Amino acid sequence: MVCQSRAAERESDTVKEGIQAVLDGQLPRFYLEYPHHAHPQHWFSMSVTPINDAGQIGAVVSLENISERVAAQDQIRELAFYDPLTQLPNRRLVSERLAQQIARAQRSQIQLALLFIDLDHFKPINDELGHDVGDWLLQAVAQRIQQCLRASDTAGRMGGDEFVALLSDQFGSTTALAVAEKIRLALAQEFVTEQGAVLHISSSIGVALYPDHGQTEKDLLRLGDEAMYRAKKSGRNAVVLCRPEAPHQVSAASGTPATPWVQLRWKPAFTCGHTLIDQQHRALFELANALLEQATVQPPQPREFDAAFDRLLTHIRQHFAEEETLLQRLGWVDVAQHALLHNTLLARAQALHADFSAAPQDPVVTHKLVKFLLSELVANHMLVADRVFFSFFSTQDTAQAS
Template sequence: MQNAPFPAPESMSHFYIVIAVALLICGLCVALAVVYIRLYKKLKAESQARQVALAELEENERNFRFITENSADVIWTMDIATGKFTYVSPSVYNLRGYTVEEVMAQPIEEVMTSESAERAFGALAHAVELWNAGTRGDTRKVTEIDQPHKDGHIVPTEVVTTLHTNAEGQLTSIIGISRDITERKKTEEVIRNLAFYDSLTKLPNRRLLLDRLELAIAQAKRKEESLVLMFIDLDKFKPVNDVYGHETGDWLLQSVAQRMVCCLRESDTAARIGGDEFIVLLPEIHKRADAYMVAEKIRDTISQPFPLTNGDQLHISACIGIAIYPEHGLTEKQLMKSGDAAMYQAKESGRNRVWVYQKSGDDSIAEDDIRVRLNWKRSYESGERRIDEEHKELFRLASILINATMERDEHPEMFDKAFQALLTHAAKHFAGEERILAAYEYEDLEEHARLHRDLVERAGTFHQATVTNQLSTGQLIDFIIDDLVKGHMLKKDRKFYHLFRKML
């Protein structure tokens, strides 16, 4: 049996090479398969992640759109260069009554009031200036803006803005949120009223009065003017509460407040400081006589009856104390103290009076010390009891003032007190006399009232001139005797005496 021959060495070598190549190719295929599978899985995972991200983005976009379109706040964007809106949420209709299209077409001047525009542009210019200077932290700004509603009323809003940049870091737009703060403003007003106004009479309270007094003093000092503070205390108010109850008492205080305000200018302040006490501030008073006239007007209107619905009438009066800046005080505290003291001086002098502050002390002239006296005669009587009684009192007070004038150098405070007493009574008498003449339909009443005002004004001028030594004592006495007593009461007043004597 013959053995099979072995392959040649060259053939075996070639075989092994083929096997090696085949194994290498298989390995590469396997490696490629593994790489492919991994890439496939990675691409699949990235695709799924992308789909999830897109879904989330779409969801976020839907949520953002839902928020912007349904939020009570107005969300908007504006191009800085043009000042035009690039987006406005639909809620602007609820805020301002305009549609989105109408608002987008509006110039910036129609979006807010002129005062608000000045404030808003100022804040924007400041923010841009800080940005350009390198301060680029928080650009958020909060500004209160008044915006016009389509129906004409003004809507107060709080606007929160943030600067926005493009990809290159350049400022391009503003993102803003506008919120209606009408209810907040109403609440703030209620709180302010509780803090600064009397809840019963709606007049300013002590705190607001002191604020205004401080400003008025500063202004009077700067302009070298006077101001007047009046302390007003009601007489016979407690019996009203006791007889008719607190509800009627509250109504009476409200009625007094209304009457008081009607006697004042817009620039004046009437305040209730508690109970039945009031204070009136008169800034920019140029003549002392003006203060007397206002005080007497207030006293007179308070003394008029207050009719109740059941037919009863309430009768009260008031004591009014006057303090004048700078004569009676240079500070709020000094003026308040002087005004309060003057009010108590008015009470002590008989109530239902107007009294200018005098330094404490018994500086009045006793009746027995009067050396020069104007004597009342029966022939001076008019026939009207009330007018005659007041004329007698004017004679008495004029006599006191004449004597005080002669002793003014030694007792200046006595002169001032006597003068204020006469002028206060004269103003009261003139007001009462005019009411009586009106009841009798006196045809020359208007001219007679003008004479009264002229006398009061001249008296104040003469007093000031005497204090500053621009008028002699003799000239003042001549005014009292010749103009006030002889010229007016004994001559001018006689023109209407016939009205009363017809009734006798």
């Protein structure tokens, strides 16, 4: 009520100043559109035209109720910028907000994350149960995505079964991946319609960061879309971080790994400054390369491949546990989210290995497993997600030294 009173006072002062300016000859005409602070709210226009006849000075003030026109303009804007089904920002408004967020992030030197979300198994539900059920499901999905976000974040619908989430003020990939994982888990829960029908879907989510991966809204949307398709190809129901360069070669004709695979090569730039973590990271590279060597053996040797996989996964489990303990002891605030990401990666590795165990001679299944272990679990996680706390180690070392 106080805000409305102050707003009304400001509008009253504006009207008085406008009328006086017309009477003083400073303005040829004065026009104002303003809301009437009542419920429901109405809009009026005021027009002030001067009178200067036979030495008489005055003005004609006319009022018009323009509430219908304003409502029509608002409706047009809604149709232009919002999805009528979910009431989320549409592709046009998402692009505008993303551009604005990038400009703000550039000025403030902060990070921004884009999540590109595509629903798995939506089309069969829409085709078999009808568009009414499909529309209800899209609305429910929109609500669940919004529930996973902060008020400062933006959820949008790009069209069809594709959604996006813009995360402002992010501090690296760990937070963005944790939010993406939260959305993935929320959408993997069953949906129950008012008629009692139980619907099951999942989601494939690609994550792209500004400025790490892209500098413009077009680049981030494209890279997020590409990461989402990588999640689709890896078996769906997954979160994948944008990776500009794949650490292995893939045959464009068949979609299966080219021979030989490109080995992971350790570089001094990969070190974080903590002796134990650096040793474990180097061991990850070595064990991953050993697994790659088994993947290229022809004919396939499932038993030897399994042994290499077990050695790699055992080391990864130990590394994750010791890394989390170290970060907890040093007081890193995001350790819980990082642990969640670790659990997600391990669960995904086990699921893909189960697929391999069921079809050890299938090159496509083997390729999915190796690709995930090499690209996502080892290289991408270490070189992107873990780099968030590299500077934290150096800060701790400096503090201890002083």
